[in-house]
Amino acid sequence: MDLGDPRLVRTREQVRAVLVEGAASRTQITAATGLAPGTVARAVRSLIDEGEAHELPAAGQGRGRPATLVALESLRGFVLGLEIGLARVTAGLADASGALVGEQTVSLDGAPDGESAGVAAARLVADLVETHDVPREQVLSTVVCIPAPVDPQTGTVHDAPIVVEPWRGTHPAQMLEGWLGLPVTVMNDANAAALAERSAGAARGVQDLVYLHATVGVGAGLVLGGALHTGADGGAGEIGHIRLHEASDLCRCGQRGCLESEASAAALVRKMAAVGFDLSDGQTVDELIRDNVGDAVVARLLGQAGSALGSVLADMCNALSPAMVVIGGELAAGGTALVAGVQESMRRYALSTVSRRVRIELATLGPRAGMIGAVESAAAQVRRLGR
Numbered sequence: 001m002d003l004g005d006p007r008l009v010r011t012r013e014q015v016r017a018v019l020v021e022g023a024a025s026r027t028q029i030t031a032a033t034g035l036a037p038g039t040v041a042r043a044v045r046s047l048i049d050e051g052e053a054h055e056l057p058a059a060g061q062g063r064g065r066p067a068t069l070v071a072l073e074s075l076r077g078f079v080l081g082l083e084i085g086l087a088r089v090t091a092g093l094a095d096a097s098g099a100l101v102g103e104q105t106v107s108l109d110g111a112p113d114g115e116s117a118g119v120a121a122a123r124l125v126a127d128l129v130e131t132h133d134v135p136r137e138q139v140l141s142t143v144v145c146i147p148a149p150v151d152p153q154t155g156t157v158h159d160a161p162i163v164v165e166p167w168r169g170t171h172p173a174q175m176l177e178g179w180l181g182l183p184v185t186v187m188n189d190a191n192a193a194a195l196a197e198r199s200a201g202a203a204r205g206v207q208d209l210v211y212l213h214a215t216v217g218v219g220a221g222l223v224l225g226g227a228l229h230t231g232a233d234g235g236a237g238e239i240g241h242i243r244l245h246e247a248s249d250l251c252r253c254g255q256r257g258c259l260e261s262e263a264s265a266a267a268l269v270r271k272m273a274a275v276g277f278d279l280s281d282g283q284t285v286d287e288l289i290r291d292n293v294g295d296a297v298v299a300r301l302l303g304q305a306g307s308a309l310g311s312v313l314a315d316m317c318n319a320l321s322p323a324m325v326v327i328g329g330e331l332a333a334g335g336t337a338l339v340a341g342v343q344e345s346m347r348r349y350a351l352s353t354v355s356r357r358v359r360i361e362l363a364t365l366g367p368r369a370g371m372i373g374a375v376e377s378a379a380a381q382v383r384r385l386g387r
Helices: 008-017 026-033 037-047 115-131 172-180 189-200 257-261 267-274 285-292 296-320 330-349 354-356 367-386
Strands: 053-056 068-072 077-084 088-095 100-107 138-148 185-188 209-214 217-222 228-229 322-330 358-363
Touching: 008 026, 008 037, 008 068, 008 209, 008 296, 026 037, 026 068, 026 138, 037 053, 037 068, 053 257, 077 189, 077 367, 088 115, 088 367, 100 115, 100 209, 100 367, 115 138, 138 172, 138 189, 138 228, 138 367, 172 185, 172 354, 185 189, 185 367, 189 217, 189 322, 189 367, 209 296, 209 330, 217 257, 217 296, 257 267, 267 285, 267 330, 285 330, 296 322, 296 330, 296 354, 322 330, 330 354, 330 358
Parallel strands: 077 138, 138 185, 209 322, 322 358
Antiparallel strands: 053 068, 077 088, 088 100, 209 217, 217 228
């Protein structure tokens, strides 16, 4: 091919600009650039022949032959994304473009200490790289999300009562690097899930998004103008300790009437136990909620939780004007009963222009969201570094 052809040079640059964002099929490149399929094919072949790009097989989805992806040679390698939660650890191995190669999950018994969570994470990583025959030197980036706010300047977690153990007052990246034997970047789990839902879930392509993470606590991941917003100290979205009018339950932060004490998954389980539900059969929280969502009492409790969440979300939406609110975490197993409560409060407390416009959706990625967002962040690091 004549690399001096100015048209080929221009089209190669257009194709390369698409591939910088990750691997893509020729059809996807054609759609992104608006070029003719033949022109894209010629530019891709030129990049491959010159050693600037390579092909890799994509996992098949649905019927037909799976597409072949094209990736830049500079993105050859692998990334790891992990979520260390309170009940489980999930790890995903992906190529450097972010396409998942494999994933594993292990449950944690009881409330984990740092060492047990770290040992579980190290075991998953070892199993993944061994199963897929990936030398550790080919792991270009590792991102771990945890249920705690991480200061982006210092890498530390606040030493405050609202932070769950074992992360309170720690430098989690240093801890995890010792366990995993790899350089690690740490991020908040709600932020990771927000990225995942935006790229592959309910909020695909949405530029302004509030992701509500309702589990043991209540937090939010904020995507504003297409970018993750973490705040000056990493604490943006920590909404679980906003005070509610007429609420009085004692919260673990020491105050009364916090959103978390009224409308978290843990609060719902506590209220279910108070009205006689048997919680002794070993179900996870989301399984417990899902199995009982048809009960009239549970539906009412879910509606009340949704109403409390909606009153806070209404203020957030008035201030931030997002296009969508996505509800995730274990409490999302409450489905339409929960969403109805959120919508009712949005109608009551948000500006009418806001309540009519903002879409309220349930998350679609479930407990994999944090891991998927961590993988996405790891792949983005590789692209930024141009490795």
